Amino acid sequence: MQVLKFGGSSVANATNISRVLDIVSKAARRDRVALVCSAISGCTDALLDLARTERGCAERQVMLDSLNSRHEDIIRRLFTGAEREQVSGKVAALFEKLAAAPEDEMVTYGELFSTTIIAEKLRCEGFRTKWLDSRILVIKGNQTLTYNNISTAVALEPEVEIFVAPGFIASEYEGKVTTLGRGGSDFSAALYAAALKASRLEIWTDVPGIMTANPKVVPAARTIPEMTYQAALDMATHGAKVLYALTVQPAMEAGIAIHILNTFEPENPGTVVSAMPEPEAGEWMGVTSTDDALQGESLLCLVSNGRINGEAACARVEDSLKKAGIKTLGCSSDGTNIYSTVRLAVAREALNAIHREFFETAPRATLNLYIAGQGAVGTALVDLIRTSGDRIAERTGKILRIEEASSDHGFAARVRKTALRGSIFVDVTDSEDIWREYEGLLREGINIVSSNRRALAVPFVEYAAMHAAAQENGVFLRYETTVGSALPAVESIAAGANTGDELISIEAVVSCTLNRILTSYDNVPGSFADIVRKAQEDGLTEPDPRIDLSGREALRKLLILAREAGVPLEEEDVEITPVVGPEFFNIPLDEFYARLEAAEPEFRAREIAADEKNCHQRFLASLTRDSSGPHGYKASIRLQLVDENHPAYRITGTENAIIVRSAYHPYPLLIQGAGEGAILAAASVLNDILK
Numbered sequence: 001m002q003v004l005k006f007g008g009s010s011v012a013n014a015t016n017i018s019r020v021l022d023i024v025s026k027a028a029r030r031d032r033v034a035l036v037c038s039a040i041s042g043c044t045d046a047l048l049d050l051a052r053t054e055r056g057c058a059e060r061q062v063m064l065d066s067l068n069s070r071h072e073d074i075i076r077r078l079f080t081g082a083e084r085e086q087v088s089g090k091v092a093a094l095f096e097k098l099a100a101a102p103e104d105e106m107v108t109y110g111e112l113f114s115t116t117i118i119a120e121k122l123r124c125e126g127f128r129t130k131w132l133d134s135r136i137l138v139i140k141g142n143q144t145l146t147y148n149n150i151s152t153a154v155a156l157e158p159e160v161e162i163f164v165a166p167g168f169i170a171s172e173y174e175g176k177v178t179t180l181g182r183g184g185s186d187f188s189a190a191l192y193a194a195a196l197k198a199s200r201l202e203i204w205t206d207v208p209g210i211m212t213a214n215p216k217v218v219p220a221a222r223t224i225p226e227m228t229y230q231a232a233l234d235m236a237t238h239g240a241k242v243l244y245a246l247t248v249q250p251a252m253e254a255g256i257a258i259h260i261l262n263t264f265e266p267e268n269p270g271t272v273v274s275a276m277p278e279p280e281a282g283e284w285m286g287v288t289s290t291d292d293a294l295q296g297e298s299l300l301c302l303v304s305n306g307r308i309n310g311e312a313a314c315a316r317v318e319d320s321l322k323k324a325g326i327k328t329l330g331c332s333s334d335g336t337n338i339y340s341t342v343r344l345a346v347a348r349e350a351l352n353a354i355h356r357e358f359f360e361t362a363p364r365a366t367l368n369l370y371i372a373g374q375g376a377v378g379t380a381l382v383d384l385i386r387t388s389g390d391r392i393a394e395r396t397g398k399i400l401r402i403e404e405a406s407s408d409h410g411f412a413a414r415v416r417k418t419a420l421r422g423s424i425f426v427d428v429t430d431s432e433d434i435w436r437e438y439e440g441l442l443r444e445g446i447n448i449v450s451s452n453r454r455a456l457a458v459p460f461v462e463y464a465a466m467h468a469a470a471q472e473n474g475v476f477l478r479y480e481t482t483v484g485s486a487l488p489a490v491e492s493i494a495a496g497a498n499t500g501d502e503l504i505s506i507e508a509v510v511s512c513t514l515n516r517i518l519t520s521y522d523n524v525p526g527s528f529a530d531i532v533r534k535a536q537e538d539g540l541t542e543p544d545p546r547i548d549l550s551g552r553e554a555l556r557k558l559l560i561l562a563r564e565a566g567v568p569l570e571e572e573d574v575e576i577t578p579v580v581g582p583e584f585f586n587i588p589l590d591e592f593y594a595r596l597e598a599a600e601p602e603f604r605a606r607e608i609a610a611d612e613k614n615c616h617q618r619f620l621a622s623l624t625r626d627s628s629g630p631h632g633y634k635a636s637i638r639l640q641l642v643d644e645n646h647p648a649y650r651i652t653g654t655e656n657a658i659i660v661r662s663a664y665h666p667y668p669l670l671i672q673g674a675g676e677g678a679i680l681a682a683a684s685v686l687n688d689i690l691k
């Protein structure tokens, strides 16, 4: 004999009942079945409501009609012809009895309706079926009598393949109809199983077994494959709704394993509760909670299956709650389980925090990304996240989710209105005006990671307003990639300022384009014009190479670095000497190249002069302490000669170098390396996201 019990949601409607019938038919082919069912979902509550309304009032009739029509609907869908009429008649008779029943018996009708319909259906399918009246067989508070009644009733029917019995309902010793308490159908099933010395007891429900936490509260909860009776009992007693606590004892005494299975996923092995040996050291099984609305508190219970070090576990629980910003009102252990009390308002977060600490190997957080800009860096970033997302999650515990990648103009404004707080807006555009959205995004609690230096090289007041908005709203604004691509320049300079270092100077070779032009001119044959043209053809320059020669890009980077060092530098504070004079600007590009060609002797002469001094020409953006300067510093951007002792002497091609001299650095801090490439920039943006 096997006992199968189905809960209210498993029999909620005709479709679900059909699933139940499938499962039961399969089981019946193996061995005889005792099938125990709940009322259809919501029915018990509705009956309790009904009992509270006044007899004869219109509302009562409406309630009765609506319950009746839910059952009629199921019958209409499951049966046809004469059979339908017969079942419909039986249920209608039950409804008549219900209408006349004493108030305290009304609640017992739900299981009568559901099991009547299901027993009839199984009979129609050809099974030898017998409906058992739990009101006569199950005697509340008297297990010996109950077991006798059930085993005798079944022994009288050796031909029957499937017994169908209502769960939940019983009678008192004196014969009065009663119930086993809310959720008591599980208990009924355990009584039937013990009485019949069943080979197995299956509790079919709407979740895949007993889980490490209530999945509706803790999304990361997972099924516990097997556990001891005691651990299951502890979980049920302290709030796990999946199993009615009283169920455990009859099964445990009779040594029958309880299988907790999901009607909607019948292949899932669910949980097996059995007399498995208790392990030497307890293992954590799950975390549950019971709410005390009156006190405004929730009692959390972390259940294990054996002896544990209570003190250490309490400390760990308290610690994990503290990390989540939650104060424990009390924490204790009984040697197996840990009990802690928190305020009811934070119970959900507390359950998640404990679950993270004890049941999730890598604590995981999902980062929602909104990526603005689909140029080379944007594309590389999306690719990188797609290909490395799993590895990143493994290493960092952070799951990167691209909510949207867009190059639309209104994207930032849309993100501000729709994104969840804590999302990350990633600006990999080179938009001139997107910075106007930054403050609004930050004020909405949205973090920003940017590689767009135009957005940071805005007037200082705007820059300061963005930072204030970030700080006030507990979000970050990160932009390491804006200077020297993946080189840790911004971070290093900020670290100095944060720790009280005194900046003496910054010298930066941060224009890949100019550095490449200058080092090529020094090393490969060709005129300066040829070298510039070659750089343009290689896509290294802006569409108009004069933008690079003007030093504007370097200016933006210098502003960013200076401000990171605490110097509120403005554009007009910087003295810029472009690589070529004013006569090269504001003329058509052909003419520009012609003039460049004509000026070759000058370029050559400069280069020869440099060589004679054993120096190299470098385009340096620098900030140097100088009390006569606007903020105690002088800033300039221009070509300079550096000798072999200067750290910028050796850099070539598109390499970048940032040289910092400060009180803490007796030797200059030299940050040097590749400054160009979409993948490199994407990796640097990603690093900001993950910091």
Ligand code: ASP
Pocket (backbone or CB within 6 Å): 007, 008, 038, 039, 044, 045, 110, 167, 168, 181, 182, 183, 184, 185, 186
């Ligand atoms: N129908 C009853 C209730 O809702 C018993 C059960 O479903 O276990 O409490």
Ligand code: MG
Pocket (backbone or CB within 6 Å): 007, 008, 038, 183, 184, 185
């Ligand atoms: Mg139930």
